[in-house]
Amino acid sequence: MLYRRFGNTPYNVSRLGFGAMRLPVLPDGNVDFDKAVEIMRYAIENGVNFIDSHHFYHNGQSEEAIGRAIKGFPREKLILQTKIGMYNNYTDKQCWELLENALKKLNTDYIDFYLTHSLNWDTYTKYNRQFMQFTQKALDQKLIRYRGFSVHDNVENMKKIIQTGQFQAMTVQYNLLYRDSEQAIELAHQKGMGVVVMGPVGGGTFGYPGEELLSWAGLKQKSTASIAIRFVLSNSNVDIALSGMSTLDQVIDNINTVSNFTPLDKEDIKKLDEIFESRKKLLNLYCTGCRYCMPCPNNVNIPSNFHWYNVANVYGVRKRAEEKYFSMKPEERASSCIACGKCVEKCPQKIQIPEKLKEVADYFEDKK
Ligand code: SF4
Numbered sequence: 080m081l082y083r084r085f086g087n088t089p090y091n092v093s094r095l096g097f098g099a100m101r102l103p104v105l106p107d108g109n110v111d112f113d114k115a116v117e118i119m120r121y122a123i124e125n126g127v128n129f130i131d132s133h134h135f136y137h138n139g140q141s142e143e144a145i146g147r148a149i150k151g152f153p154r155e156k157l158i159l160q161t162k163i164g165m166y167n168n169y170t171d172k173q174c175w176e177l178l179e180n181a182l183k184k185l186n187t188d189y190i191d192f193y194l195t196h197s198l199n200w201d202t203y204t205k206y207n208r209q210f211m212q213f214t215q216k217a218l219d220q221k222l223i224r225y226r227g228f229s230v231h232d233n234v235e236n237m238k239k240i241i242q243t244g245q246f247q248a249m250t251v252q253y254n255l256l257y258r259d260s261e262q263a264i265e266l267a268h269q270k271g272m273g274v275v276v277m278g279p280v281g282g283g284t285f286g287y288p289g290e291e292l293l294s295w296a297g298l299k300q301k302s303t304a305s306i307a308i309r310f311v312l313s314n315s316n317v318d319i320a321l322s323g324m325s326t327l328d329q330v331i332d333n334i335n336t337v338s339n340f341t342p343l344d345k346e347d348i349k350k351l352d353e354i355f356e357s358r359k360k361l362l363n364l365y366c367t368g369c370r371y372c373m374p375c376p377n378n379v380n381i382p383s384n385f386h387w388y389n390v391a392n393v394y395g396v397r398k399r400a401e402e403k404y405f406s407m408k409p410e411e412r413a414s415s416c417i418a419c420g421k422c423v424e425k426c427p428q429k430i431q432i433p434e435k436l437k438e439v440a441d442y443f444e445d446k447k
C-alpha cells in the first residue's frame with residue numbers, strides 16, 4: 080500500500096480509502112454485515128487505514144458495519160471519518176445525539192475527521208456557525224480530532240470555504256469526467272488541508288465495463304476503475320482516492336492499483352486530455368451541477384438528469400447512465416417536468432432547462 084502525510088495533520092494515510100457507502104446488501108436492502116465486515120477487514124489487513132462514512136449511509140448501518148469490522152485492530156492504526164448533514168437544521172441536542180450514536184456504532188472513543196456534509200456556500204452561510212460551536216465542544220472533549228467538510232458546489236465557492244481556514248480536511252468530487260474542482264484541490268493542498276477525492280471512479284461509472292474509455296485511450300490497463308484511480312492519484316495535490324467498494328474483487332483490484340501505483344505519464348495524460356477535449360465538443364449541455372435551480376416544485380432532480388445524460392451522450396457510458404436514470408424516483412426523472420419554467424432564471428449557465436429535460440426524457444425513455 081502507498082501512504083502519505085495527510086495535509087498538515089500528523090496522519091500517514093493510505094492513498095486508497097474505503098468509502099462505506101456502497102457496502103454489500105441483502106435482498107431486503109439491509110447491509111450484509113458478514114460480507115461487509117469480510118471485505119473491510121481484508122482491506123485493513125492489506126494496508127487500507129482510512130475509512131469514510133456518514134450517519135445516513137445505509138440507514139445508519141454503514142457506521143455499524145465499520146464498528147464491527149475494526150474490532151480487534153489497534154484503534155490508533157486506523158483513521159475514521161464520518162459526517163453530519165447540518166442542512167437538516169438539527170438542534171444542538173440532535174447534533175450531540177448523532178455524534179454519540181456515531182461513536183457508539185463505530186465502536187470507538189473518538190472520530191479522527193468529523194465532516195459537515197455536502198457543504199455549499201448557502202449551507203455554509205446558514206449552518207456553519209452552529210457546526211463550529213458544536214464541534215469546538217467535541218474537540219475540547221476529545222471526541223473528534225479534526226474538522227472537515229465534503230462539498231458539492233462550484234469551484235469559486237469551494238475556494239471561499241477553503242479560504243476560511245476553519246477546516247483541516249476536504250472531501251471533494253474529482254474524476255476523469257468531472258475535473259472542475261482541480262483549482263480548489265490545489266488551493267486546499269497549498270493551505271495544508273488533507274484532500275480526499277470521492278467518486279474517483281465516477282460513482283461506479285468506470286467500474287462498469289465501460290471499455291470505450293480504454294479503447295479511446297489505447298491504454299493497457301486491466302480495468303477502467305484502475306485507470307480512473309491512477310488518474311486521480313496522479314494529481315500531486317490529492318492525498319486519498321476514496322472508493323466505495325461492494326465486493327472483494329473490487330477491493331483486490333483497487334489495492335493492486337494503489338500498491339503498484341505509477342502515475343500516468345505525460346503521454347497518457349495527453350491522450351486522456353485529447354479524448355476528453357474532443358468529447359467535450361459534443362457537450363451542448365454545460366450543467367456545472369451547482370444546484371442553483373433547485374429545489375424544483377415538482378421534485379425533478381435537474382442536475383442529476385443532466386449529469387447522466389452527459390455521461391451517456393458525451394462519454395459513451397450509456398448502459399450505466401440508463402441504470403442511474405431509472406434508479407431515480409419517477410418524480411425526479413426528466414419526464415416529470417411540467418415546464419412551469421420556475422427554474423430557468425436561476426440557472427447561471429442560462430440553460431433552457433425544460434427544453435433540455437424534454438431531450439433527456441426522450442433520450443432515456445425512448446419517446447422519440
Ligand atoms: S420547469 Fe420543470 S424542472 Fe423547472 S421548476 Fe418547473 S417542473 Fe421543475
Ligand code: SF4
Nearest residue numbers: 366367369370372426
Ligand atoms: S441546470 Fe443550471 S442551475 Fe441547475 S445545476 Fe445545472 S448549471 Fe446549475
